[in-house]
Amino acid sequence: MDHQYPPMYASAPPTPGNMETALVGVAAYPPGPAQGLPVRPQQLGGGAPADGDRSGWAGNDPSTLLVVATLLTALAYLLGTSMPGGYWPQDTPSRDGRAVYRAGDPVMRDLHRPRYWVFRAATWAGVASSMVMTLSLLVRMPVGSRQVLWSFSVVYSSLVLTFIVSQSRTHLSLDILIWVAVLALIWLVISLHPERRARVIRAIFCCNRDN
Secondary structure, rough: OOOOOOOOOOOOOOOOOOOHHHHHHOOOOOOOOOOOOOOOHHHHOOOOOOOOOOOOOOOOHHHHHHHHHHHHHHHHHHHHOOOOOOOOOOOEOOOOOOOOEOOOOEHHHHHEEEEEEEEHHHHHHHHHHHHHHHHHOOOOOOOOHHHHHHHHHHHHHHHHHHHHHHHOOOOOOHHHHHHHHHHHHHHHHOOOOHHHHHHHHHHHHHOOOOO
């Protein structure tokens, strides 16, 4: 004779004195699935970036870029305080005798004035851009934002401009053209997607696959 057991529910207690019914009730209801959906680390703002962004500029760690921005600020400040040619050690009359170079004044300003002002503009642009990059990263702006990209491009290219301007035997207009080319190259490297960047570089250097 078959025993008829009453239906068991999770909220219903077992029938008193019937242990078999209690065991059946326990076995008939396995634990249900966990509530909610699993959350990935990327959804919480942490973890590694996606595979598509890992090879580009957006895959850089903001903490690493913050250290780089701090070092660039220190380097730009050091270049701004290290004047090429030094300073006049004492009052020195000019060769034609019309002017007197005062002690402590920059030699570059008195002998190469246009080059001096370009050098000054490059050092100030480097310091200002590095500070903008540092502040942008401190307020947690995206790594791929225009503020971070442009500030990095300007400060890095300004290092090239201060170097070539400090060489007195180069033409000033050529120095500026070199700086513009370096600025465009840096922006091209860090702003474009890796695949598009590779196509542009191949187009510039005429490196087709057929060759």
